[in-house]
Amino acid sequence: MNGRSIIASQYSKRTAKVFYASNPASGELLKEEFFNAVVEDLNEAMTAATEAHYKQLPKSIRVAFLRSIAEELEFIGEELVARAQLESGLTKVRLTGELARTTGQLRLFADQVEEGSWLNAIIDTAIPDRQPIPKPDIRRMLVPLGPVVVFGASNFPLAFSVAGGDTASAFAAGCPVIVKAHAAHPGTSALAGQAIMRALHKSGVHHGFFSMLFDEGYEIGEMLVKHSETRAVTFTGSYQGGMALLKMVQQRKNPIPFFAEMGSINPIFLLPQALKSRAGQIASTYAGSITMGAGQFCTNPGLLIAVKSKELDIFIEHLKIEIERVASATMLTVGIYNNYKKRTTEVLKQPNTEVLAASLVLNADASCQALSIVSTISGNEFLQNPVLQEEIFGPYSMLVIADDTRQLTDIADILQGQLTITMMAEPSELAEYHLLIEKLKDKTGRLILNNPPTGVEVCAAMQHGGPFPATNDSRFTSVGSTAVLRFCRPLAWQNWPDEMLPDELKEKNPLNIFRLINNKWTK
Numbered sequence: 001m002n003g004r005s006i007i008a009s010q011y012s013k014r015t016a017k018v019f020y021a022s023n024p025a026s027g028e029l030l031k032e033e034f035f036n037a038v039v040e041d042l043n044e045a046m047t048a049a050t051e052a053h054y055k056q057l058p059k060s061i062r063v064a065f066l067r068s069i070a071e072e073l074e075f076i077g078e079e080l081v082a083r084a085q086l087e088s089g090l091t092k093v094r095l096t097g098e099l100a101r102t103t104g105q106l107r108l109f110a111d112q113v114e115e116g117s118w119l120n121a122i123i124d125t126a127i128p129d130r131q132p133i134p135k136p137d138i139r140r141m142l143v144p145l146g147p148v149v150v151f152g153a154s155n156f157p158l159a160f161s162v163a164g165g166d167t168a169s170a171f172a173a174g175c176p177v178i179v180k181a182h183a184a185h186p187g188t189s190a191l192a193g194q195a196i197m198r199a200l201h202k203s204g205v206h207h208g209f210f211s212m213l214f215d216e217g218y219e220i221g222e223m224l225v226k227h228s229e230t231r232a233v234t235f236t237g238s239y240q241g242g243m244a245l246l247k248m249v250q251q252r253k254n255p256i257p258f259f260a261e262m263g264s265i266n267p268i269f270l271l272p273q274a275l276k277s278r279a280g281q282i283a284s285t286y287a288g289s290i291t292m293g294a295g296q297f298c299t300n301p302g303l304l305i306a307v308k309s310k311e312l313d314i315f316i317e318h319l320k321i322e323i324e325r326v327a328s329a330t331m332l333t334v335g336i337y338n339n340y341k342k343r344t345t346e347v348l349k350q351p352n353t354e355v356l357a358a359s360l361v362l363n364a365d366a367s368c369q370a371l372s373i374v375s376t377i378s379g380n381e382f383l384q385n386p387v388l389q390e391e392i393f394g395p396y397s398m399l400v401i402a403d404d405t406r407q408l409t410d411i412a413d414i415l416q417g418q419l420t421i422t423m424m425a426e427p428s429e430l431a432e433y434h435l436l437i438e439k440l441k442d443k444t445g446r447l448i449l450n451n452p453p454t455g456v457e458v459c460a461a462m463q464h465g466g467p468f469p470a471t472n473d474s475r476f477t478s479v480g481s482t483a484v485l486r487f488c489r490p491l492a493w494q495n496w497p498d499e500m501l502p503d504e505l506k507e508k509n510p511l512n513i514f515r516l517i518n519n520k521w522t523k
Contacts, residue, residue, distance in 0.1 A: 001032055001083075002190060003033050003034035004214075005035065005045075006193045006211055006213075007041050007045045008208045009201070009209070014040060014041060015035075016037065016038050018036075019214075020032070020034065021087050024368045027368075030187065034186040034187075036217070037213040037214055042178075042213060042227070045211035046147060046230070049146075049147035049209070049229070052205075052208030053144065053146045053175070056144075057174050057206070059116065061205060062113050063113050063114045065171065065199055065200065065209075066110035066171060066172065067107060067110045068198075068202050069163055069196055070102075070104075070106040071199070072195035072199045073102060073195045074103055076195060080188065081095045083185075083187045083188050087157065087185040088185055089294075089329075089330030098156060098157075101158075102158045102164060104458060105159070109168050112172060113172050115513065117514040119141045119488075119504050121516070122141070122515065123140075123515055123516065125518060137495050138494050138495075139493045140493070141490070141502065141504050141505055142485070142488035143174075144488060145173070145488060146229070146231030146232075147230055148170040148175045148233070148487055149224045150166045150233075151179075151182075151221065151233070151234065151237070152180065152182035153182065153237055154185075154332050155293075155296045155298070157182070157188045161179075161192065162189045162192035165483060170234075170487045173484045176206075176208055176210070177210055178210075178211045179213070180213055181212055181214050181215075184333050225245055225248045228253070232257045233258045235258075235261070236260075236298070236478065238263060238393070239262040239263050242262035258472065259473055259478065260472045262471065262472070263470065264298060264417075264466065265389070265390075266303070266418055266420045266421070267418065267422070268286060268301050269305050269408065269412075269425075269436070269440075270305065270306035271424060271425040271426070271429050271433060272306075272311060275306065275311035275312055275424075277426060279311055279315040280318045282315060282424055283315050283319040283322055284322055286397075288452070290372065290374065290395055290396075291326045292454055295370070296331065296336070299419055299454050299456060300394075300397075301422070301453055302396060302398065303397065304398070305399075305411055306399070307403070307405055308401045308402070316356065316376075316399070322357075323356075323359065324358070325361070326361070327363060328361060328363050328369035328371050329369065329370055329395065330367070331368045331394065333368070337367075337369075337370060340370055340392065340393065343390075343392045343396075344373055344394070347392065353377050353381075354375060354376050355373060355374075355376075356375055356376040357373070359372040371395075373395070374396075375396075375399070376398065376400075377400055377401070379400055379402035382400045383411065389414065405433070409435060409439060412436055412440055416467075417443060417468045417470045419446065419465065420448055420466075421447055422452070423437070423440075423447070423449050423450070425450065430449075443467060444470075445463045445464065445466030445470065445474060446463050446466070456479050460481045462479050463477045464478050
């Protein structure tokens, strides 16, 4: 393991301040040294990335590169998972699954690049004799933006980090990437960075296509966002962090795209007939969803909403049993753990807020142990108190008990933008709640029926993004194959000779991709 920053696919030789990773479960510092990047590292990385962008990356090499990264990650999979366990407190089972997701999405993007239709090639052929003026030949497709800055996330040290979805989709678009490694898991980042370097050298990719900078503070991240050659920035994390970066982006002389996923309460609406027919099953499902991974998923269901009824009382009794038997879990960092305690204490001090259920099993031998909590509040109190409407990152959820179905709609009206909103309902009652459903469509990026929100499938149809403040740009997703569209722009060629056009736009369609030719999709 090399603790130095990777600059244009080589290790930095510059001397800088040292920092160490820590094990959140034990509180112990790990022995490996990591070196903060300096300004010279950043400038060298960005210069190389800009050079790599203008060299461009042919499709065949891009495909081989993405698949090679997946293979290199799998080759060091056991070591990578073990290190991620030490630095995150997450379980081996969870991280093994996350590694599979990481390699799977790399191969998904490789397949997408190989197929090619995602570039949205559009051709309008010339009509030289059109009156009163001739029509020119115009051909358009998506092209890469340029150097992309990726901020690694704390809660997914593999799938949203150095070789995660943002990096993979930027590579797929043909963009060089500079990763700001998350300071909570530098060893995991170092190993993943090494895997990308090996894949890069094997695939013959330009050396400037990948860099990774360490910094335990904020200085390097801020400089990356403000650098004149940066063409896009991605971030997954807190609302405060996302808004701070957004402000920096807005202060730039030349505007660039910024894609931030900043959190979500992910409300669950429990409709009466569903509770009547399967209260126990629903309670078990959502107890697992609330507490999974110590509640440190961006799709953790932090809000349950239902109308008071006998069926709801039955649901509550089942939920109490399920939550109480859940053992405490290690949170990702001391800071996240302290914030969880602070925020739950603040909310539970609000008038008429009560603890409905809490974990009874505490692992006293480990640090950063979060106890799962479900609180309850009336619909009226919830509507009047903005403090109750904010996300708490961790294994916490609040049950809001509405007086009637009309109040469900009132609650929907005040919800902010969400990554997910879920309806637990019987098919027979969906039509009755059509107005509520219509309102919820405007509040979320993914509307779920009878499934927990914590499963995010990596596929073409996935939408992982929603109205503000869940994300700052709800038109895009950070998960799934359409995530690549964040890092492209359209470019049109007018009246160019066929031999000078990209293969995607040439007359004989050498790549055999679907194209829109004179308003008809065809190969």
